Amino acid sequence: EPEVTQTPSHQVTQMGQEVILRCVPISNHLYFYWYRQILGQKVEFLVSFYNNEISEKSEIFDDQFSVERPDGSNFTLKIRSTKLEDSAMYFCARGKGLGVRDTQYFGPGTRLTVL
Amino acid sequence: SQQGEEDPQALSIQEGENATMNCSYKTSINNLQWYRQNSGRGLVHLILIRSNEREKHSGRLRVTLDTSKKSSSLLITASRAADTASYFCATVETSGSRLTFGEGTQLTVNP
Numbered sequence: 001e002p003e004v005t006q007t008p009s010h011q012v013t014q015m016g017q018e019v020i021l022r023c024v025p026i027s028n029h030l031y032f033y034w035y036r037q038i039l040g041q042k043v044e045f046l047v048s049f050y051n052n053e054i055s056e057k058s059e060i061f062d063d064q065f066s067v068e069r070p071d072g073s074n075f076t077l078k079i080r081s082t083k084l085e086d087s088a089m090y091f092c093a094r095g096k097g098l099g100v101r102d103t104q105y106f107g108p109g110t111r112l113t114v115l
Numbered sequence: 116s117q118q119g120e121e122d123p124q125a126l127s128i129q130e131g132e133n134a135t136m137n138c139s140y141k142t143s144i145n146n147l148q149w150y151r152q153n154s155g156r157g158l159v160h161l162i163l164i165r166s167n168e169r170e171k172h173s174g175r176l177r178v179t180l181d182t183s184k185k186s187s188s189l190l191i192t193a194s195r196a197a198d199t200a201s202y203f204c205a206t207v208e209t210s211g212s213r214l215t216f217g218e219g220t221q222l223t224v225n226p
Contacts, residue, residue, distance in 0.1 A: 045213040106158040
């Protein structure tokens with residue numbers, strides 16, 4: 001199965017700055033997800049996105065976070081004012097097909113370092 | 116304890132041996148998925164087993180699911196050094212579609 005691609009692979013930013021992480025999914029997939037993994041910890045769900053709307057979000061996904069698919073292709077995660085604790089690997093994932101609760105395929109991740 | 120707990124936390128075996136990793140969870144699930152992660156890399160999907168299934172095979176992988184015990188196991192047969200990685204189980208509940216991951220098992224296969 002083809003995966004999604006993510007850019008950049010590594011992003012370094014200063015605390016308080018805004019960052020935008022991008023995911024380029026394969027077309028015809030309706031379900032998209034963002035997860036993060038703080039170094040040495042387990043993978044945590046952030047948000048799911050279906051039909052251009054947030055369908056589910058976790059308690060981590062507060063007002064500092066937003067997602068959108070502005071042009072029908074790229075799927076972005078924006079962190080408005082980064083904190084040190086936002087340093088993590090951020091993974092985009094797509095659902096396998098048209099069904100919810102199906103296999104999720106992950107991108108290679110973006111390593112975000114907040115200084 | 117949390118949804119999707121794996122044991123053991125770490126497992127070290129010799130090439131050719133079998134590796135068994137276990138996962139327990141707490142809620143009702145629609146399916147359970149196993150993923151592999153090489154150090155610092157992305158997550159590779161291995162296998163999905165639905166709540167109405169008891170066993171699935173894929174190549175050298177065998178996954179079982181016991182919904183009465185809320186547990187699953189992943190068996191890798193005839194292990195290879197290239198199987199060295201972290202293995203995670205992740206559950207999808209009956210409502211919603213988020214994956215809830217466990218802490219993972221670090222498998223080391225020694226050549």
